[in-house]
Amino acid sequence: MANDGHHIENDxxxxxxxxxxxxxxxxxxxxxxxxxxxxxxxxxxGYVEEIVKGNRTVLSQAVTLIESNKPEHQEKAQQxxxxxxxxxxxxxxxxxxxxxxxxxxxxIDSLGAHVxxxxxxxxxxxxxxxxxxxxxxxLGDKTRMERISVAENAFVRPSPSAGSLGGVAxxxxxxxxxxxxxxxxxxxxxxxxxxxxxxxxxxxxxFFLLIQLAGTGDELQGIKRGIMEMADGIAINKCDGNxxxxxxxxxxxxxxxxxxxxxxxxxxSPKVLTCSAIEDSGITEIWNMIEEYMNFTAANGFTETxxxxxxxxxxxxxxxxxxxxxxxxxxxxxxxxxxxxxxxxNNEITSFVAAKKLLDTYFKLNR
Numbered sequence: 421m422a423n424d425g426h427h428i429e430n431d432x433x434x435x436x437x438x439x440x441x442x443x444x445x446x447x448x449x450x451x452x453x454x455x456x457x458x459x460x461x462x463x464x465x466g467y468v469e470e471i472v473k474g475n476r477t478v479l480s481q482a483v484t485l486i487e488s489n490k491p492e493h494q495e496k497a498q499q500x501x502x503x504x505x506x507x508x509x510x511x512x513x514x515x516x517x518x519x520x521x522x523x524x525x526x527x528i529d530s531l532g533a534h535v536x537x538x539x540x541x542x543x544x545x546x547x548x549x550x551x552x553x554x555x556x557x558x559l560g561d562k563t564r565m566e567r568i569s570v571a572e573n574a575f576v577r578p579s580p581s582a583g584s585l586g587g588v589a590x591x592x593x594x595x596x597x598x599x600x601x602x603x604x605x606x607x608x609x610x611x612x613x614x615x616x617x618x619x620x621x622x623x624x625x626x627f628f629l630l631i632q633l634a635g636t637g638d639e640l641q642g643i644k645r646g647i648m649e650m651a652d653g654i655a656i657n658k659c660d661g662n663x664x665x666x667x668x669x670x671x672x673x674x675x676x677x678x679x680x681x682x683x684x685x686x687x688x689s690p691k692v693l694t695c696s697a698i699e700d701s702g703i704t705e706i707w708n709m710i711e712e713y714m715n716f717t718a719a720n721g722f723t724e725t726x727x728x729x730x731x732x733x734x735x736x737x738x739x740x741x742x743x744x745x746x747x748x749x750x751x752x753x754x755x756x757x758x759x760x761x762x763x764x765x766n767n768e769i770t771s772f773v774a775a776k777k778l779l780d781t782y783f784k785l786n787r
Contacts, residue, residue: 626726
């Protein structure tokens with residue numbers, strides 16, 4: 421075909437041939453496709469301004485910076501947190517834990533709906549367990565919080581533990597500061613389950629609630645004394661149907677067990693209540709207990725004292741986390757780690773001697 425669109429086959433020299441011009445070729449790009457706008461890049465002050473306005477989209481982006489392992493993201497996140505601190509500290513911080521299958525997510529949905537019904541703004545920070553093999557996480561808590569995940573005044577943020585509960589717990593505490601600056605006056609922190617994460621979460625909340633089940637055999641079996649002592653209140657969930665009598669019996673057992681522990685430094689006597697998250701029964705009583713505790717500890721000054729202790733605790737935890745990350749990111753240490761690993765596997769050196777040699781090298785490099 422000639423450049424002018426004329427088909428040479430239509431020339432009078434080729435009798436009996438007739439080629440149509442055809443249709444014009446469509447453009448390579450879909451003209452009907454919506455062009456996605458690039459997300460605006462905010463400065464530190466821009467982030468703070470939008471967060472204080474209550475912009476949930478920008479809040480999510482700031483939390484992503486906190487969770488990022490990139491040094492430049494971490495530096496920016498810390499600047500945002502520092503500027504948000506004057507707007508933080510005015511919320512009720514509730515930690516929620518319990519054995520797997522206790523119905524924590526459903527309970528949070530029910531209690532959260534109750535809190536939202538009182539006109540409060542709610543942020544739920546759920547630490548989701550990650551696979552130790554793939555480091556992947558389902559992040560399925562949000563699917564079990566059907567009501568609050570779509571509520572206008574709620575912010576639900578699941579975070580994968582990624583095998584490092586200490587690191588996630590520190591980042592969760594930093595996220596609390598941003599949520600409070602965004603105007604969320606009630607913060608729920610859901611833990612992975614009964615285990616090592618409880619101590620970390622206990623050190624960032626005002627009230628620590630333990631969710632339990634009845635009808636599972638010995639109700640106190642497998643419950644660590646430490647977790648029972650940390651609890652400011654216990655909720656026996658799934659108190660419905662044929663489980664009502666068992667739940668009442670479990671409540672009495674737990675209440676008796678709590679009397680065996682020393683009185684908490686708060687001066688508060690932990691209570692045991694029953695509820696059914698599915699039926700929304702007993703939820704009001706549990707929230708009333710939490711409010712009663714907050715008023716009690718505010719009056720005797722324990723809330724302020726506890727938060728001051730928590731601030732010091734997280735300073736030391738941040739130092740530990742920074743030193744650990746700095747150690748493993750060091751190029752010299754990275755190369756020596758492989759060498760010492762092989763020596764340990766070949767029984768040429770012990771684990772303890774290898775660790776000491778690595779630390780000695782690290783300290784020499786940082787003199």
